[in-house]
């Protein structure tokens with residue numbers, strides 16, 4: 039977390055800015071897209087670089103990429119704001135919002151402190167990411183409540199059975215992301231999504247009407263079909279689409295068809 043920013047924006051002034059922002063319905067946009075296309079709704083990631091792959095796109099223009107994604111049928115966008123590992127920024131998030139992009143925006147940041155939630159909202163976020171691997175249950179509960187009060191959606195990310203069981207035991211969770219990438223080894227294994235949705239866990243998810251997002255390592259229509267068959271209603275995709283000369287065409291290639299509205 040950037041303590042320099044935290045010093046400049048004490049919580050009581052930041053809260054006012056966050057509360058005055060009007061948000062967009064992130065979960066509603068995912069549901070509407072799934073109904074419209076019959077395919078997992080796309081959360082398209084504005085991603086310049088990653089720890090596992092280095093720089094993905096030279097001449098990175100976040101607004102242009104966001105507009106191309108929206109035009110090509112993305113339901114929502116994920117904007118990396120972490121500087122150190124992904125070369126992202128809050129300026130990118132703010133610029134995309136100010137450019138008039140209508141897709142709801144997920145602020146992709148390593149959130150460990152409630153201050154960051156207010157800051158994300160003040161910069162135009164409609165949803166934030168909470169990573170179960172780094173947050174105790176109590177923080178997930180507390181942060182989810184703050185988000186609800188602010189009108190923000192929370193995407194709670196899990197990677198294994200233990201994290202999934204922890205998150206399923208928390209009341210009020212509406213959106214769970216299953217990351218196919220192991221955050222320590224960076225290895226991607228799509229069968230992770232399938233495994234975590236089998237049996238009792240899948241039943242609880244259906245009962246609670248939770249939307250599951252498949253995350254990472256998707257490149258082809260077969261990959262999309264695989265995670266859809268496993269039970270996901272949305273996918274979070276970065277590398278395979280952002281690397282294309284035309285990221286919009288990257289989306290049609292990923293789904294094997296034009297999904298634009």
Ligand SMILES: O=C(O)c1ccccc1NCC(=O)[C@H](O)[C@H](O)COP(=O)(O)O
Nearest residue numbers: 088089090221253254255274275276277
């Ligand atoms: O992308 C990485 O290399 C990475 C490494 C370590 C921790 C997290 C990482 N990525 C975060 C993500 O969740 C992905 O950016 C997102 O799921 C999109 O993945 P992809 O389609 O494989 O770019």
